[in-house]
Amino acid sequence: MRMRLSTAVAGLLLLAGIGAAAAQxxxxxPEQETVIKEYVKKQPLASVKIPGVELNIGSTLPDTVxxxxxPETKYSYVVVDDRTVVVDPGTRKVIKVIE
Structure with missing residues (x-):
């Protein structure tokens, strides 16, 4: 009985972890992406370099950036190594890299 219970608990914890990861x-x-792309085209920024940071979705940008x-979205952007990076300003995590 204990074995079944601990297996069930382990399974639930695994599913909860997967759900939490997906929620991140x-x-x-698509409409928001269009707004972002059009705005970025009209408001070009100088490219910056961030040593030691890989530009992957989920990467966190340092506070120095x-x-x-x-406008009209809840996102921010910056240009890093000539690539436009869309960022969640609350977490500073990269959510999209526009080539």
Whole structure:
């Protein structure tokens, strides 16, 4: 009986972990992505370098990097190594890299 219970608890914890990881993924709606791309095109920024930071979705940008708000969205952006990076300003996590 104890073995079944601990197996069930382990399974629930595993599912909870998967759910928490999925909840961290940010999906930009197509309309929002269009707004972001158009705004970034009209408001180009100088490219910055961030030594030691890989530009992957989920990477966190340091506080030293200045983020620029995209009006009509809840996102910010910055240009790093000539790539536009869309960032969640609350967590400073990269949510999209626009080539």
């Amino acid at each position: 993924d940010v999906i930009i709606e 200045e983020l620029h708000e995209v």
